[in-house]
Amino acid sequence: MNRAQRIESTLAQALPLAHLExxxxxSGHNVPAGAESHFKVVLVSDDFEGQGRVARHRRVxxxxxxxxxxxxxxxxxxxxxxxxxxxRHGAAPLSPPCAGGAKS
Numbered sequence: 001m002n003r004a005q006r007i008e009s010t011l012a013q014a015l016p017l018a019h020l021e022x023x024x025x026x027s028g029h030n031v032p033a034g035a036e037s038h039f040k041v042v043l044v045s046d047d048f049e050g051q052g053r054v055a056r057h058r059r060v061x062x063x064x065x066x067x068x069x070x071x072x073x074x075x076x077x078x079x080x081x082x083x084x085x086x087x088r089h090g091a092a093p094l095s096p097p098c099a100g101g102a103k104s
Contacts, residue, residue: 003036003072007064011043014063018082019044025076040076044085053079 001009008022021042041060048056056079061068064075080088 003067004039007039007041007067010063010067011041011060015043015045015047017043017045019085037071037073039072039074040078042078042080044080044082046081048079048081048084 004022004024008020011017011020011022019042021040023040024036025038025040026036043060051059057077060077060079061075064072068075
């Protein structure tokens with residue numbers, strides 16, 4: 001499992017998500033190919049209701065502490081409640097990623 005998949009799995013298991021995007025942005029930085037060092041996550045969850053941006057980011061960073069300890073250098077975090085997502089993007093959040101299985 002690569003780092004993006006581990007990030008996705010960790011966040012999906014820890015938070016009830018309406019939407020999750022994980023992007024490896026390492027190629028846009030001065031790092032060796034395949035470094036898996038710079039990531040961006042976009043999360044939509046009811047769990048963020050009533051939390052400020054710093055508390056949300058601390059929660060996500062805490063959930064991914066093992067990835068930081070294993071060499072992840074940077075993480076851009078974008079967190080929304082479902083209502084914030086609709087207000088910002090004008091549509092309902094996308095479906096969360098499939099927890100398993102593949103199309104036949």
